[in-house]
Amino acid sequence: MRRMAKFDHLYGRLSTKLLNICIDSICKSQQIEKAESVLIDGIRLGLLPDVVTYNTLIAAYCGIFGVDAAFSVVHRMKEAGINPNTVTYNSLIAGATRHGLFSGALDLFEEMLRVGMHPDLWSYNSLMHCYFRLGEPEKAYDVFHNIMLGGLSPCRITYNTMINGLCKNGYADNAIMLFRNLKRLGFVPGITSYNILINGLFKSGRFNNARRMLDEALKSGCPPNVITYTIVLKGLFRARRFEEGIEIFWEMKSKGYTFDAFAYCTVIGIFVKTGRIREANDCMAEMLKNGIGLDLVSYNTLINLCCKEGKLELAYQLLDEIEKGGLKCDEFTHTILIDGLCKTGNIEGAYQLLEHTTMLGFDSKVALNSFIDGLCKAGHIDYAMMMFESMEHKDSFTYSSMVHNLCKARRYHCASELLLSCVRSHIKILKSAQRAVLDGLCYSGFARKAKKLESKIRIARLLQSNLA
DNA sequence: GTAGGGTTAG
Structure with a gap:
């Protein structure tokens, strides 16, 4: 009987370890629900989850759902009578960091100290990372210094x-x-x-x-x-x-590098920006053929390519795929589509999407800039001016686009006013936009006004550089 | 726990 009990004990320990390995592997394939059901089955079979089991789940929840969801697991863990340890906190801190919640990560670190837990090298590495991301390099350096001085070996x-x-x-x-x-x-x-x-x-x-x-x-x-x-x-x-x-790109290919979504999106983005649509399309075809899992950025990149080619139908098909795949469109997706609609002359569609986007709570300056430019190109320059004036935060794109379009419509006086107010607001403007106003004024018989404008711009810039 | 500020407008 004694031998049996001994085996039982060994069996129990091994099984919890096996359970943990199993849950870890399921979590790594992002199947949290499945991991949870394996845990329930394990408990039904009499296995006792330990701190490693919960830490594995916490790390997975952090990665997939965020820190708040992970906290519910911490709560369950405590209810089961298991105390969080340093690894638990490290996972939570890592989760917060991954979701850009750097101050939250710092709070967790403080909480760790408050409850008397000893941070390890992982905790300090994360802490340094957080300080750097918060733009506090001095504090990060202090942490680094303390690691070097303390008993931890970096x-x-x-x-x-x-x-x-x-x-x-x-x-x-x-x-x-x-x-x-x-x-x-x-x-x-x-x-x-x-x-x-x-x-x-x-x-x-x-x-x-x-x-x-x-x-x-x-x-x-x-x-x-x-x-x-x-x-x-x-x-x-x-x-x-x-x-x-482009040579580097071919070098990568000839050396047989496996492209991932990052690499493909970088290359497609470059091809699109330099107008090499055919190459961009070849890249897209290859990306899809190679079965690269498409995330939101990949979809946005591909939708952008479709829009640039004027293939809006294909763009909308990809949009459907995003939603069917359980992903959520972001500001980029909407902005890309709004610009695509503008560029293909569908101002009405662009306007509707812009309204929808605003209703969803996105406040995209880029989309507004795109729309204003679209309005001008479609000949609605007065309406564009109204929107321009109602815009709270105008930037270099807003001004450059509006000034260019006013010049194209031969409204040089209005353009010169905008140009001057842009310069006086310390906002950069494309050199070509400034040139268009000055040339326009000259050619339409206002050479003296052009000269005056030029000197006003020079004075404004001089004053700014003196003040700076 | 560190590395690609992968995608949008003039």
């Missing part, structure tokens, strides 16, 4: 989080200095570290340094991955080095 993620945070907060030079110092102290960077730095250098406009860093990665035995290529592609595109970017 890991690669600690260093990468620090280097990335510095880059993202505009301290690319400090990031590189830290990187060099750490390397001297024995830190062996992986491709993630190099990607962080290459991206940081590209974004601060230092293309040659970025290229050199890429070479350094290769020489250090870190082959680039799909993320490296996407960074380089985007960086070159941002620098308007389109041909080099």
